[in-house]
Amino acid sequence: MTQTGWVPVALSKMIEPGTSAGVVAEGAEIVVWRDTSGTAHAWEDRCPHRGMKMSFGFVRGDHIACLYHGWEYDESGTCQYIPAHPDLEVPKSICVARYGVAESGGMIWAHLPLGSEPAAASELPVMEGLRSLYLDAPLADVIAALGAERTGSMIAIEHAGVALRIGVQAVSERRSALHITLPEGTPDSAKPMLLDWCEALRRQVEAREAVA
Amino acid sequence: MILHNYDLFEDCYRVRLLASCTNQALELVNVDAFPGAEEKSPAYLELNPLGRLPILQDGDLTLRDLSAILIYLAEKDSEQRFLPKDPAARARMFDWLGFACRDLALAAEARAVALLDAPGxxxxxxxxxxxxxxxxxxxxxxxxxxxxxFVAGATPSLADLALFPAFALSRDFNLDHDEFPQLRLWARRMRQIEGFITMPGIPDYH
Structure with a gap:
């Protein structure tokens, strides 16, 4: 069950402006970063220079820079500046491969696989991120434990009277992530219970994996 | 105050970080811990028979336990800014300080195995x-x-400072930050503390 098309890779609120994070979807390493103006980006997590993970680097305005040697890339993925050669006009061929990226339903989505032509992302209702939950289990097992049907990369279930919408991400063949969102205006009093449920789900799913 | 220090040991960084954030001067005595194992030399075993760093000396006082050193420095801070006043808040802070100094000693161990030839x-x-x-x-x-x-309240505490190095250095033993979004945001907030310093392995990019 390979996941292709739009795949949720992070909760929007967990990627603050001016920050980056590494994520893995279907084994592909992706850097998700948000420039200081608030736009999200999803790129291959690899600097063309020495292969360093871009997610170890840092965001400067609308550029992201590699931690190793400071090579800076603009929002199109094109290298604009090499600190060791400050006067060099950088060849336009030095660039990082980009994923199609979208932001909807409180999540950041990347279009898999790399190089695929992104279809229009569906407009999801505005949702509030609760948490991302990482589980050591294949996505199919996680979905089975939830006992819900998946529509694309989304699952809708109700727990404790709250209509949860969950974005599902196959990290690898053995690991999965759930990006759990709530309707806006969900009372704060309901949330600790939902966090209990998340942690119990992870324990339950992983205990089953350990037995299997 | 004298800190017997090795720059690449995260426990020594914990002490330097707290001293810097509380504006207390440390006289650093750099010990050739790797590859020299100088902390296990006869002279150092006199100071700490356990053969470990860090060691803090303040006049007649010699401290060799990480949490004892951290608590001492936090109390000596004229503002005691990292020690919650309320007993329950302070107890919560100590709960996480224990987690940092005892449970997360495994992280220092993992890093020592990966980087410094320690067995394991x-x-x-x-x-x-x-x-x-x-x-x-x-x-x-x-x-x-x-x-x-933060772990024990709305402001950073001694426990946060003691916890930070384990997370910030975990890539040294190939534990990435992908699965810990809250820890990433928290680590970013930690970098905003006045007096924050880094060590080799923790990028200084702000």
Whole structure:
């Protein structure tokens, strides 16, 4: 069950402006970063220079820079500046491969696989991120434990009277992530219970994996 | 105050970080811990028979336990800014300080195996530390719901400072930050503390 098309890779609120994070979807390493103006980006997590993970680097305005040697890339993925050669006009061929990226339903989505032509992302209702939950289990097992049907990369279930919408991400063949969102205006009093449920789900799913 | 120090040991960094954030001067005596194992030399065994760093000396006082050193420095801070006043808040802080100094010693061990030729099984240590990071990430997720950005309240405490190095240095033993979104945000907030300093392995990019 390979996941292709739009795949949720992070909760929007967990990627603050001016920050980056590494994520893995279907084994592909992706850097998700948000420039200081608030736009999200999803790129291959690899600097063309020495292969360093871009997610170890840092965001400067609308550029992201590699931690190793400071090579800076603009929002199109094109290298604009090499600190060791400050006067060099950088060849336009030095660039990082980009994923199609979208932001909807409180999540950041990347279009898999790399190089695929992104279809229009569906407009999801505005949702509030609760948490991302990482589980050591294949996505199919996680979905089975939830006992819900998946529509694309989304699952809708109700727990404790709250209509949860969950974005599902196959990290690898053995690991999965759930990006759990709530309707806006969900009372704060309901949330600790939902966090209990998340942690119990992870324990339950992983205990089953350990037995299997 | 004299800190017998090795720059690459995270426990020594814990002490330097706290001293810097509380504006206290440390006289550093740099010990050739790797590869020299100078902390296990006869002269150092007189100071600390356990053969470990850090060691803090203040006049007649010699401290060799990490939490004792950290608590001493936090209390000597004229403002005691990292020690909550309320007994329950302070107890919560000590609860996480114990987690940092005792449980997360596994992270220092994993890193020593990966980088400094210490004996041990890095894969098994990494798996254990990952479990501990989950505990901390879960806790900070609950703290965020309460509007509190740190482990024992809305402001950083001694426990946060003691916890930070384990997370910030975990890539040294190949434990990435992908699965810990709350820890990433928290680590970013930690960098905003006045007096924050880094060590080799923790990028200084702000």
């Amino acid at each position: 099984d890095v894969a098994s240590l990494r798996a254990k530390v990952r479990e501990l990071f989950r505990v901390l990430d879960d806790h900070l997720t609950r703290q965020a719901l309460k509007g509190e950005g």
